[in-house]
Amino acid sequence: MALPRLLLLELALHACCFICGIITAASVTLSQGDFSGKCLLYGSVRSNASEIDLSWSSATSLCYFVSGISVCVAIFCFCTILYWVYMICMDGEVERERISMTFSLLVSGLFLFFLLVTGCILKVGRDKLCESVLNTVSNITRCEEAQTKTWKSPLIGSSFYSKLHSAEMALWVNLIIWIIVVVLVVVQRRWGSQYNAREVDPGASPSETEPFFKQPGHPN
Structure with missing residues (x-):
């Protein structure tokens, strides 16, 4: 059975959103694990001659x-x-009623709002952390260069920037994909309230697909 092309595209985009969501959640969680469970967003650091420490989180x-x-x-x-x-x-049948598409639009709108909020949190929070790093750590011109410096044990700062950057990029990609999903659902909703696609056996002969009991002919 063939799926409607727009619905098939929508499911492919959902798969991409699933991957992006996992990347964002995993990256943020791993960055917390490297810093003993502390949240780096909006954090600040202090530095001495030998190592960097997280002063506030x-x-x-x-x-x-x-x-x-x-x-x-x-x-x-x-x-x-x-x-x-x-x-x-x-x-063996694909049915998409108008009410289900309305529900999808409501959920998509809700996710768009929260993804926008979390994207701003990640962006501003990472920038604040990097601002503190650049103002505190000497001999670096970019935030990611602090990953090569020595961090106070038990902190692991060898990939803090990369993980936060990956989380942010995956989240913005997720947001863009959800915008496309909303457009697809709106288009499908306008085209019709229901998609039907039934399975047909390509090897069946016309006689096999006819009903067992034919309707009697009407007398003239």
Whole structure:
């Protein structure tokens, strides 16, 4: 059975959003793990001649919020893909009613809002941290250069910038993809309230597809 092309494209975009959500959540969580569970966003550092230390960090709930939103988006995308796979494999029919597309638009709008908020948190929070790093650590001109410096044990600063940068980039990509998803759902909603695609056996002869009991002809 063939899926409507727009719906197939939408599911492919959901798969991309799932991957982006996992990357963002994993990157933020790993950066916390490298700094003993502390949230680096909006943080500040202090430095002496030999090593760098984290002097202030945000509440851990801030990083949990960023990770949690990304995980929720990933779970929703995964469940959506599973639902349509079930519809294809079990029911043999694809039906998309207008009310389901309205629900998708509402959920997409909600995710767009939270992704925009978390994207701003990641962007501004990372910039504040890098500003502190550049003002404190000597002999560096870019924030990522601090990854090559020695950090106070048990902190692991060898990839703090790379992880936060990956989290931010994946989140912005996620946001852009969700905008495209919203456009696709709006187009599908305007084209019709229902998509139907039924399985047909290509090897069946016309006689096999005819009903067993034919309707009797009407007398003239």
